Amino acid sequence: MPNINKLKNLSGQAHIVGVGESNKLGKVPEKSPLAHHAEAAVNALNDAGFELSDVDALFTAGWSTLDVAEYLGIQPRYTDSTSVGGSSFVIHVAHALAAIEAGYCEVALITHGQSGRSDRAPIPRNPGAPMAQYESPYGIMGPPISYAMAARRYMHEYGEDRTRQAMAEVAVSTRKWANMNPMAYFYDVPATFDDYHNSRWVAWPFHLLDCCLVTDAGAAVVITSKERAKDAKNGSVAVLGAGEGHDHSMISQMPDLTSAFGRHTGPQAMEMAGVTHADLDLAMIYDSFTYTVLVTLENLGFCGAGEAPDFVADQRTAPGGDFPLNTNGGGLSYTHPGMYGIFTLVEAARQLRGHAGDRQLDNCELALAHGTGGLLSSTGTVVLGRA
Amino acid sequence: MSSLPQKPQPIVQPESEKYWDGLKNEEIWLQRSKKTGEFQFFPRGISIYDPSAGEAGVEWVKVSGQATLFTFAIVHAAPHQGFVGDLPYITALVELEEGVKIPTNIVGIEPEPENLEIGMGLLPVFEHHDGEATLLKFRPA
Numbered sequence: 001m002p003n004i005n006k007l008k009n010l011s012g013q014a015h016i017v018g019v020g021e022s023n024k025l026g027k028v029p030e031k032s033p034l035a036h037h038a039e040a041a042v043n044a045l046n047d048a049g050f051e052l053s054d055v056d057a058l059f060t061a062g063w064s065t066l067d068v069a070e071y072l073g074i075q076p077r078y079t080d081s082t083s084v085g086g087s088s089f090v091i092h093v094a095h096a097l098a099a100i101e102a103g104y105c106e107v108a109l110i111t112h113g114q115s116g117r118s119d120r121a122p123i124p125r126n127p128g129a130p131m132a133q134y135e136s137p138y139g140i141m142g143p144p145i146s147y148a149m150a151a152r153r154y155m156h157e158y159g160e161d162r163t164r165q166a167m168a169e170v171a172v173s174t175r176k177w178a179n180m181n182p183m184a185y186f187y188d189v190p191a192t193f194d195d196y197h198n199s200r201w202v203a204w205p206f207h208l209l210d211c212c213l214v215t216d217a218g219a220a221v222v223i224t225s226k227e228r229a230k231d232a233k234n235g236s237v238a239v240l241g242a243g244e245g246h247d248h249s250m251i252s253q254m255p256d257l258t259s260a261f262g263r264h265t266g267p268q269a270m271e272m273a274g275v276t277h278a279d280l281d282l283a284m285i286y287d288s289f290t291y292t293v294l295v296t297l298e299n300l301g302f303c304g305a306g307e308a309p310d311f312v313a314d315q316r317t318a319p320g321g322d323f324p325l326n327t328n329g330g331g332l333s334y335t336h337p338g339m340y341g342i343f344t345l346v347e348a349a350r351q352l353r354g355h356a357g358d359r360q361l362d363n364c365e366l367a368l369a370h371g372t373g374g375l376l377s378s379t380g381t382v383v384l385g386r387a
Numbered sequence: 388m389s390s391l392p393q394k395p396q397p398i399v400q401p402e403s404e405k406y407w408d409g410l411k412n413e414e415i416w417l418q419r420s421k422k423t424g425e426f427q428f429f430p431r432g433i434s435i436y437d438p439s440a441g442e443a444g445v446e447w448v449k450v451s452g453q454a455t456l457f458t459f460a461i462v463h464a465a466p467h468q469g470f471v472g473d474l475p476y477i478t479a480l481v482e483l484e485e486g487v488k489i490p491t492n493i494v495g496i497e498p499e500p501e502n503l504e505i506g507m508g509l510l511p512v513f514e515h516h517d518g519e520a521t522l523l524k525f526r527p528a
Contacts, residue, residue: 252489
């Protein structure tokens with residue numbers, strides 16, 4: 001089990017010093033996935049005021065670090081291709097923190113690039129995995145169907161109508177944030193409750209507007225030691241707490257469809273950071289689907305089991321509400337290339353450093369970023385603080 | 388018909404041959420821990436309830452296939468070209484009376500939410516395909 005006392009000694013010892021997206025997100029058929037990695041890496045390093053030659057540790061998911069390092073022309077001394085779905089990049093933050101503090105490296109680069117929309121060579125599934133043997137033959141493939149089955153179970157346990165209303169609340173509030181982010185896919189496209197309810201079915205109970213986007217995008221994050229973070233050009237953000245884990249791969253093996261692993265990673269990250277829910281100014285919660293947000297709010301302890309529909313009621317998570325959530329517009333309305341988790345870090349770092357433009361929150365000092373990967377399978381949580 | 392894209396086929400592994408062979412004979416064989424009596428799905432080289440016993444900790448048991456509906460979705464957008472002709476179709480997790488949950492399809496009813504009630508009784512349907520694996524689906528009891 002994690003040793004929380006040892007982890008507390010790690011709290012704040014590494015800082016995020018740079019974040020960036022690739023130059024254009026959305027439909028970008030003219031760029032390969034690796035080009036998104038590279039563009040984002042350069043942008044994040046420029047944000048930090050660091051050079052690619054400073055990087056001595058590389059982290060990525062979806063791709064092997066072998067491919068990404070080769071493409072970038074770097075020779076890392078610490079390498080981590082942990083790939084457990086879209087949460088991976090949040091998990092990489094904890095790994096970078098540990099590696100830097102242990103002395104394996106000084107400047108860690110986490111990159112992501114995926115062309116979910118335009119890829120000429122999509123990442124193949126492993127045909128030998130149990131998922132391919134036991135679920136795919138029944139047409140249980142891809143995230144929407146699996147998450148929809150989890151959401152249906154939640155509706156059964158906690159009420160269909162109030163869950164439906166809550167899913168709509170999340171879709172609409174998230175779109176309002178996207179309407180304030182010029183990089184968002186739906187920057188110019190508002191969405192009403194009627195739009196939500198009238199959108200087509202993808203996998204009942206999911207409407208189209210319950211589902212994240214499928215885009216082409218990249219992002220990168222630069223992390224270094226607390227000491228070296230003093231050199232950062234645009235300030236830094238301390239990594240105060242972290243937790244990671246998973247409890248299944250196939251949806252049919254999930255121990256409880258209404259409780260994902262954030263029930264462990266959230267409390268761990270917050271205890272390591274020494275913060276409580278009331279201290280947090282921003283929650284960046286991976287919104288692969290509207291349901292993902294509801295179940296995650298409960299798992300992280302912002303509210304109790306079955307209480308998320310009340311928690312998000314009346315556009316509480318929208319701009320101007322008292323619980324700012326997914327202020328970049330989320331995977332639902334900003335961008336989601338397939339493994340979105342890194343974008344929760346990018347936005348949290350921007351808000352904490354005051355770089356979030358029109359959507360900048362007042363007095364944002366502490367943020368939680370949470371990734372969910374696979375089929376509600378893995379989670380990574382970090383608590384970040386303005387340095 | 389031969390022009391329709393094929394659905395994904397299971398690549399049977401050594402530890403799951405008995406499961407898939409059983410379905411061809413319209414029999415459902417599951418693994419059980421010899422020590423604790425707890426069933427597991429899917430088949431493995433160990434019992435997750437008694438891992439230290441290794442392969443010897445597992446025994447195969449033929450079960451009835453009586454099940455209840457645990458949850459479901461109704462798919463309107465095909466996740467693979469092979470399923471385009473089936474839309475809309477019902478995916479489900481069903482709970483066998485032995486306590487394991489298995490992924491499947493519900494057949495024999497119109498794919499409308501009001502036709503499905505969580506907890507409803509289900510019976511197995513063995514769907515045979517020439518030259519392919521037999522699939523274990525379920526219909527209302």
